[in-house]
Amino acid sequence: MDLQGALEILKRNGYKYTGKRKSLVEVFYRESRYLSAKEVLDYMQADYPGLSFDTIYRNLALFEDIGIVEATEWHGERRYRFCCGGDEHHHHLICTFCGKTRTIHVCPMNAILGKPEDFDITGHKFEIYGTCSSCKTEVAVPNM
Numbered sequence: 001m002d003l004q005g006a007l008e009i010l011k012r013n014g015y016k017y018t019g020k021r022k023s024l025v026e027v028f029y030r031e032s033r034y035l036s037a038k039e040v041l042d043y044m045q046a047d048y049p050g051l052s053f054d055t056i057y058r059n060l061a062l063f064e065d066i067g068i069v070e071a072t073e074w075h076g077e078r079r080y081r082f083c084c085g086g087d088e089h090h091h092h093l094i095c096t097f098c099g100k101t102r103t104i105h106v107c108p109m110n111a112i113l114g115k116p117e118d119f120d121i122t123g124h125k126f127e128i129y130g131t132c133s134s135c136k137t138e139v140a141v142p143n144m
Helices: 003-012 019-031 037-044 053-066 108-112 133-139
Strands: 069-074 077-082 091-095 101-104 127-130
Touching: 003 019, 003 053, 019 037, 019 053, 019 077, 037 053, 037 077, 053 069, 053 077
Parallel strands: 091 127
Antiparallel strands: 069 077, 091 101
């Protein structure tokens, strides 16, 4: 996803591309990682001092509904990042310190279930949480 792609999705779904929405999209484009609503608000408050959590959450929910951002949850908090886009089926490794992701190009579902009898799978999500090598070096996380 990029700035132009997000704009096209908003337009295609009949939503306005306001200054706040543009700034929100720019935060995700620039950061290129999972962000909490609090982090998004912190980035945007310099330009929009009166901005509320309500506005952030409303727009994040909209962006998720129309496919601009995807969400996950760790440590009891919902976090968002730009959708990967494309039709290639994949999953993610997610660093719980910095929020950056790596793509996994194999699907563990094939090994776990294969094709279940009398059941059509219409979707699934597989994420592995941990610490990337950069964060592991910075915070000296012990091996598990």
